[in-house]
Each structure stands twice: as C-alpha cells, then as structure tokens.
Amino acid sequence: MKVRILRQQTPFSEPYWEVFDADVSGDTSVAGLLNYLNYHDDIVDENGRQTTRIGWECSCLQGMCGSCAMVINDVPRLACDTFVRDLGNEISIRPLQKFPVIHDLLTDRSSIYENLKKQNVYIEKYQPDTIKNRKKAEKEHQHQYDAAKCLKCGLCLEVCPNYVNGQSFFGAVFANDCYLVSSRNSEKKAEIKKLYGEHFGSTCSKSLSCMDVCPMNIPTIASMAKLNK
Ligand code: SF4
Numbered sequence: 054m055k056v057r058i059l060r061q062q063t064p065f066s067e068p069y070w071e072v073f074d075a076d077v078s079g080d081t082s083v084a085g086l087l088n089y090l091n092y093h094d095d096i097v098d099e100n101g102r103q104t105t106r107i108g109w110e111c112s113c114l115q116g117m118c119g120s121c122a123m124v125i126n127d128v129p130r131l132a133c134d135t136f137v138r139d140l141g142n143e144i145s146i147r148p149l150q151k152f153p154v155i156h157d158l159l160t161d162r163s164s165i166y167e168n169l170k171k172q173n174v175y176i177e178k179y180q181p182d183t184i185k186n187r188k189k190a191e192k193e194h195q196h197q198y199d200a201a202k203c204l205k206c207g208l209c210l211e212v213c214p215n216y217v218n219g220q221s222f223f224g225a226v227f228a229n230d231c232y233l234v235s236s237r238n239s240e241k242k243a244e245i246k247k248l249y250g251e252h253f254g255s256t257c258s259k260s261l262s263c264m265d266v267c268p269m270n271i272p273t274i275a276s277m278a279k280l281n282k
C-alpha cells in the first residue's frame with residue numbers, strides 16, 4: 054500500500070507530503086504502520102530516497118490515553134485504534150490542523166489542559182456533601198462516568214466548526230468537564246454556570262460533529278442538555 058504522510062520538520066518550516074511503500078497485514082493499526090515505517094535506520098520513501106524518522110506520539114497503544122490523535126484518510130482518529138483493513142490501499146496521514154505542529158504528526162495540545170486549569174474546572178475531591186446531592190449523584194452516575202472518560206485527545210475540537218485554538222470557545226472537552234464538576238460539587242455550580250455560558254453555551258452552534266468522532270462515544274449532547282437546563 055501507499056502511505057502519504059504530511060511532514061513538517063520544525064514548528065516553523067513548510068509542510069510537505071512524503072509517500073512510502075508499506076506491506077503490512079490488515080490487522081495492523083496505523084500506530085503499528087508508523088512503527089513499521091520507522092523501524093529501520095535507513096528510511097526511504099517510495100522512490101528510494103533516504104529520509105528521516107516520522108515524528109508522532111503514543112503512550113498506551115490501546116485507545117486509552119488520546120496521545121496518538123491524528124487525521125487519517127481525512128477523518129480525525131486515534132492511530133492505535135484505526136486499522137489498515139478499514140482504510141484501503143492508499144492511506145493519508147496528517148497532523149491535527151487545529152493545534153500547532155511540533156514535528157510531523159506531533160501537535161501541541163497543551164491549550165486543552167491550560168484552559169481547564171485556568172478556569173479551575175476539575176474535581177479536587179469527590180465527596181457528595183448532602184443526602185440530596187448523594188441521591189442525585191447516584192442517579193447521574195452513568196452519565197458522570199461517560200463524561201469522565203474524556204481522553205483530552207482533541208479529536209472533537211478538530212471537527213468543531215466553532216473551535217479555533219487560542220480563542221474563548223473551548224468545545225466539547227470543556228462542556229463535559231463542566232457537567233462533571235457541577236454535578237459533583239454544588240459549591241462550584243454558580244461559577245461553572247458562568248464559565249459554561251462564556252466558553253461554550255453562547256457559541257456552540259450544535260453541529261454535534263464532536264460526537265461523530267469521539268473515540269469514547271461520550272454523549273456530549275446529554276452534558277449540554279443538563280447544563281442548559
Ligand atoms: S470529548 Fe471525546 S473526542 Fe473530545 S477530547 Fe474527550 S475523548 Fe477526545
């Protein structure tokens with residue numbers, strides 16, 4: 054198969070496409086394919102020209118950490134959870150476009166964490182404070198669990214028509230975390246309501262494309278419905 058990869062040596066250099074030949078089984082993941090291409094010291098492109106190792110990022114290799122997010126055949130996906138058998142004989146791989154490229158397929162997604170940290174949207178300690186809250190927590194447990202599965206991979210932000218890195222709309226990641234924190238900490242409710250309005254509610258146009266690409270199948274629309282209510 055032919056594998057086209059959009060490469061960029063440094064954050065400030067021009068991107069360019071490079072094409073490689075690969076011979077791997079359909080059961081190989083795109084992460085495995087990248088390892089296969091990077092395996093030899095002498096990496097050559099389809100014309101036999103020597104080139105450098107392809108930069109990309111991974112950790113768990115089992116769809117649990119979100120670090121291998123990239124755009125594969127024009128769809129934002131996790132490389133370790135996408136298999137060659139589903140992609141055909143021509144595969145294109147490029148970095149996420151909504152985040153600054155560091156090197157090849159490696160992008161800087163620190164803004165996701167910085168936004169959550171700056172706004173203080175995280176749970177410090179889970180302790181339902183009243184019987185009423187405890188009952189509510191039990192009732193909402195399944196959706197809280199779903200919202201907590203967010204990997205912070207950024208795939209939802211890549212497809213969101215409203216998300217532009219560095220601007221004040223923070224996207225589905227933020228909405229799910231707002232829901233999670235406000236449903237578990239009644240003291241933060243008023244503060245979260247304000248932040249949610251500022252950084253999500255007033256800008257989201259409800260294309261809901263975030264839910265089409267989320268690898269954890271988080272029902273963001275349910276978080277939105279609860280917060281809007
Ligand atoms: S909501 Fe889904 S797509 Fe978005 S960062 Fe979390 S896991 Fe990734």
Ligand code: FES
Nearest residue numbers: 112114118119133
């Ligand atoms: S390496 Fe962890 S999700 Fe792919």
